[in-house]
Amino acid sequence: MATNPLIDRVMDQIRVKMPGALDGVTQMELWNTLDDFLVRTNVWTGETEVKLKVGKLEADLDSPTAGASIWRLMTVKNEDGTNYPIKAWISTPGTITFASGVSEPKTIVATVALTVGDPGKRQVYPDVPDWIWGDYYDVIIDGTIGRLFGHPAKPYSNPQMALFHLKQYSAGCDQAKWMVNRGRRMEGQRWMFPQSYAGRLLRRP
Amino acid sequence: MALSTVQEYIDEVRVLMQDRRVPYRYSDESIVSELNIAMLETRKMRPDLFMKYFRTPYPDFKPEEPTVEVPFEPIYRMALVYYICGKCVLRDEEENDEARAGKLLAKHARSILSTEG
Numbered sequence: 669m670a671t672n673p674l675i676d677r678v679m680d681q682i683r684v685k686m687p688g689a690l691d692g693v694t695q696m697e698l699w700n701t702l703d704d705f706l707v708r709t710n711v712w713t714g715e716t717e718v719k720l721k722v723g724k725l726e727a728d729l730d731s732p733t734a735g736a737s738i739w740r741l742m743t744v745k746n747e748d749g750t751n752y753p754i755k756a757w758i759s760t761p762g763t764i765t766f767a768s769g770v771s772e773p774k775t776i777v778a779t780v781a782l783t784v785g786d787p788g789k790r791q792v793y794p795d796v797p798d799w800i801w802g803d804y805y806d807v808i809i810d811g812t813i814g815r816l817f818g819h820p821a822k823p824y825s826n827p828q829m830a831l832f833h834l835k836q837y838s839a840g841c842d843q844a845k846w847m848v849n850r851g852r853r854m855e856g857q858r859w860m861f862p863q864s865y866a867g868r869l870l871r872r873p
Numbered sequence: 874m875a876l877s878t879v880q881e882y883i884d885e886v887r888v889l890m891q892d893r894r895v896p897y898r899y900s901d902e903s904i905v906s907e908l909n910i911a912m913l914e915t916r917k918m919r920p921d922l923f924m925k926y927f928r929t930p931y932p933d934f935k936p937e938e939p940t941v942e943v944p945f946e947p948i949y950r951m952a953l954v955y956y957i958c959g960k961c962v963l964r965d966e967e968e969n970d971e972a973r974a975g976k977l978l979a980k981h982a983r984s985i986l987s988t989e990g
Contacts, residue, residue, distance in 0.1 A: 687988045690946055693921045821918065823988045 674801040675793050681809050686816050688823030694816065699787060699794050701811035701837070705804065706783040707739055709845040712800060713781050718744075718764055720774045729764040733782060735795030737761070740781040752776050807840030876950040880939035882908055886957050899961050901936040908934055908943070911956040911981075915949075918985050922946055952984035 682694050706712050714732035721727070731738050738761065744752040755767040756778070764778060784794035801808065814833030817826045876882060883904050892898045912931060916923045923931070925944070934941060945953065959977030962970055983989050 688948070690921055690924075692924050696924075819921075821986055822921070823986060 672793075672798050672801055674798065674805065678801065678805065678809055678812075682813055682816070685813050686824045689816055693819075694812065695792055697812045697815040698808070699784060700815060701808055702794050702796055702800075703784050705807060705811060705837075705841055705844070706781070706796070706800075708841045709848060710740060710742065710781040711804070711844055711848050712736070712783070712796065713742060713779055715777050715779050718776050718778050720766070720770045720776060722771065722773060723769060725767075725769050726759070726763050726765050729758065729762055729778060729780070731782065731785070732780070733795075735785045736782040737785040738780045739783040742779040742781055744776055744778050746776055804840065804844060807837055807844065810834070810840060811837035874947055876945075876947075876954070877942055878939065879905060879908065879934050879936075879941050879943060882943060882954065882957065883939065885954050886961065889954065889958050890961055898965075901939070903961065904957055905934050905936040907957040907960045908953065910960070911953045912945075914956060914981075915953065915985055918982065919949075922949060922985075949985060952981050955984060956981035 678698070679691070679694065682689070682698075683691075686694070714736070716730055716732040716738075718727045718729060729738060729741075738758070741756065741758050741764065744754075744756045744764075746752050756764055759765040784796060787794050810833045814830050814837050816822075816824060817830035817833060819825055876885060883901055886899070886904050887893050887897065890899060909932075912923075916926075916931070922945070926932075932944070934943065943950075943953075955977050959974050959981060962977060963974040
């Protein structure tokens, strides 16, 4: 049994819809779905302190949450909340690189998008906040059963249903990303830059 | 739970094969040997049933250890019994019935690959 009752409900829903699927395989696909969902949507973010040293362009970037992996750098700010003016990027996982160094030691705050980390050998369910299971309940179920339906030569193999549920999942991801990008406000801002002129990254999902 | 140990597989096979009187037609050795082969044949069709053996050797059951547990997903255990029975019928010299053997082996595959019994 999972610590979060919602995880049990997700598993129960999948067990009913996928006759013959093993729990171990379902948990594997659940992990894959959550990883893909978090990477696509950036719904899970956290802040981590970065300590800059004189003469170094690189610094350690540690995950703010145990059991989570840093996927993307969202913003870098000074401790007082103002923007840090130097360009920064993640060159290799766990390291943040800056375009120029500092003249005295300094601590800044990086906001990073997180995804599920290595579940380890004994852990069954990935460590994600409880609210993600609740807010994206349907999306997680659609993604997992879509992947399971796509397995070859299983009692539950069904390519049509795989396509249907993965489309639902994809739409759910787009909606989650859209909502997060607009701070979960109803309708968001009313005007929009003409989409035919928007770059790929600015286009509506 | 049903079909948990090697002995329970042997007993279930003897029920289906109507081989419950001593001396048995099918020895413990032959049934356990087919159980080991059934695991390998099933692994070929459903690797997900053997996830726990991806990094460890497959189990090797022995007739002299009948109380050893057979770690297999409960809802698919009967499929192993069908396979063992099919192989027993196939190599039976007195009552060789290839049609019946074929049905039992097909039932193993059907049980593993579909939701039918």
